[in-house]
Amino acid sequence: MADRPAAPLPAASQPAATRPTETAPSGARASATTLPVAAPAQVRAVVLDAVRLRRGRAAAVAVLFLLASAAGLVVPACLGAIVDGVTDGAGVPVLLRWVAGAALGSLGAAGAALAGARVLTGLVQDVLASLREDVFASAMRLPVGVVDDGETSDLLSRVTGDVDAVAEAGGDVAPTLLSAGFAVVVSVGALTAIDPWLALAGLSCAPCYVVGARAFLRRSRIVFGEVRVREAARSQAVLEAVEGMETVTALGEQEQALARVRRRAEDSIRGQVEGVRLRNRLFRWINGGEALGLVAILATGFVLSSAGSVSVGMVTTAALVFHRLFGPVGQLIFGLDDIQRAAIGLARLVGVIEAAADVPAARQVSADAETSRQRPPGERRPTGVELRDVTFRYPTSGRGVSGVTLLVHPGTAVALVGTSGSGKSTIARVVAGHHEPSSGTVAFDHPTTPYYVSQELHAFRGSIGDSLRLAAPEAGDDEVVAALLAAGADWAVPTVVAESESERADENASADDAGGLSAPGAGAAPQGTAPLDEGRIQQLAIARAILADPEVVILDEATADVGLQHRAAVEAAVTALRRDRTVIFVAHRLQQVVTADLVVVVADGRVVQQGTHDELLRSEGAYSDFWQASAEPLVAETSAPR
Ligand SMILES: Nc1ncnc2c1ncn2[C@@H]1O[C@H](COP(=O)(O)OP(=O)(O)OP(=O)(O)O)[C@@H](O)[C@H]1O
Secondary structure, three states, X not given: OEEOOOOOOOHHHOOHHHOOOOOOOOOOEEOOOOOEXXXXXXXXXXXXXXXXXXXXXXXXXXXXXXXXXXXXXXXXXXXXXXXXHHHHOOOHHHHHHHHHHHHHHHHHHHHHHHHHHHHXXXXXXXXXXXXXXXXXXXXXXXXXXXXXXXXXXXXHHHHHHHHHHHHHHHHHHHHHHHHHHHHHHHHHHHHHHHOHHHHHHHHOOHHHHHHHHHHHHHHHHHHHHHHHHHHHHHHHHHHHHHHOHHHHHHOOOHHHHHHHHHHHHHHHHHHHHHHHHHHHHHHHHHHHHHHHHHHHHHHHHHHHHHOOOOXXXXXXXXXXXXHOOHHHHHHHHHHHHHHHHHHHHHHHHHHHHHHHHOOOOOHHHHHHHHHHHHOOHHHOOOOOEEEEEEEEEOOOOOOEEEEEEEEEOOOOEEEEEOOOOOOHHHHHHHHHOOOOOOEEEEEEOXXXXXXXXXXXXXXXXXXXXXXXXXXXXXXXXXXXXXXHHHOXXXXXXXXXXXXXXXXXXXXXXXXXXXXXXXXXXXXXXXXXXXXXXXXXXXXXXXXHHHHHOOOEEEEEOOOOOOOHHHHHHHHHHHHXXXXXXXXXXXXXXXXXXXXXXXXXXXXXOEEEEEEOHHHHHHOOOHHHHHHHHOOOOOOOOOOOOO
16 A cells, blocks of 8 residues: 555635644735735746746747847848938849848748747646646645635635736736847847947937836736726625615615715726826836937937948938837836736735645645546546554644554445544544644555545635636536536536636627726626525535545535435435545444445544444444434534533
């Protein structure tokens, strides 16, 4: 058997008692939300690592953008030569050669830029995909309260909104940033080659760009953040008024409701006007810088050409080289806002990874989790589990389990039974990897990812599809639907289908809507008609586990907290989850125990009996006592301090 490489912690199911990372890791700043935001150095390290792993493609991008910038210089150089040719009275064939050169140069530049952008887009998408996987895998190890605190839906907003912000910036801004960067370097080089004074004159625009960009960035985050807040408040007021129409009408408060909507709409408009003003101020700085640089180049060129050190054609080339920077530099400066948003998004994403880094679950296990999901179901390898002389004590109470030895054969189900506080959940959590044994070993037949489902009920905010995909980020709609059906959550299928249709509609809408105003909430996923009851919440938790497709499942009283009316549905879901897997379950009802291949009786932190149900019934001991007492539920609500 292979020693457990540190067990994972499916986020959606971890109990409060084992929340190990409520502190931010060093270097990560705790945000107002539960999850930390990574420090810039951490973000840089993650991005550089990702690029280093793809250094071939990164080098290709650099070479292509460099080529594009260099080829782009051919056009102004040829135009300068044409000016000189005309001045010197060159013939038409000579001038046509320069025209052809300019055409070839622009074609070459466009081709190289296109190829560079293509490779870059693939690279960015690839980096993002692996980042998103890392974030999901990390989220799997985070405690449920951290994953979603019921208020802010922080994790879901990170893996959707932040990934989108980074993807947007990666797709649109990164090519602009790179081409502008290379264009600036190559152009300054070209101007220097013509005459260093011309390069210096061109650089006179830099202070305007720097001052304008700094002023913009200082305010943009606040202003555009405020715009978003005010827009949300306006939408909220509209929604409240519409949803509460009957109450508003009954109380005769229509005027107040309308006034509130009007106030918030005006607030929102004021915010947007402020945003437009901010952009206009930036425009002024950019245009001022461009005018200054161009005038400086022309003036310097005039002096130089009068002195005979450069030709008029060369000055023309210099002016055109400078002019061709207007587009990319302007785009770059206006893209700063997106870059900033992407940087914040990245810091929030890396924050999730950093938060999970302290959880005692190794990264390799997350990789295992993904591997186990990618296996075709028929090829799932049943995995045995062996605990040898395992001891674990809670530092705060000194209680726990000791000397636990237990062999779970591949594909079998083991029930842990015992009175309250006897140590059943502790054994389950040790196998799940939530607690590292202070002595003894937990070993699996082969590296695997046990999936832990607790009795804790947690209704995720956000869409059902997203909440299921926490266990399997790349799962398609059909897989999500299959998991829901397997868990008997047929009721959720129409919602998930509507959610993904609405997401597609949103994507199409945002593709059509180039930065325009879309109706608030347009395409929002239809919400369920009623809040989820505990039975449905637990069915979703089990569907999530089915989607994760683990080889070993640990069920810690998964049906304990659902009401009697939901028990049958949840137990049916549990039966589907258990199929063809190795299962360790904490039983709280005798009826569940008879379904186990092995029953393990725990008392006072130790295993006191184990065997099949029939064997244990035949022998005297705690188990037959339980049956004789026929207590229902099995776990007496007694003693045991926590
Ligand atoms: N987070 C914790 N911190 C300190 N002590 C704990 C903690 N969790 C459990 N214990 C103690 O460890 C012992 C074993 O608890 P455990 O939860 O494993 O029992 P259990 O058999 O699962 O009980 P129940 O059926 O009530 O859940 C108990 O004495 C309990 O008080």
